[in-house]
Amino acid sequence: MQHSAPTLKAPAMQNLSARHVKTEESLRLGVESGWYSTKVSGTFVTGPHITQEECLGKILELNPPPAKRKF
16 A cells, blocks of 8 residues: 655745844844844744845745736
């Protein structure tokens, strides 16, 4: 009896947002200050980024908007 290989599912899109961590909070969290992309749960995904624009660009890279379908 042969077992088929498990199918790999594409990762579900995550709602990531840009969050700025200032010096005081960075010391408390043990991270560098800067911009971070975060999950809804608050988990850091990428960063630190120097600017908000750089962070938002990374979010778009990780979660591109859905392609528009032409009818």
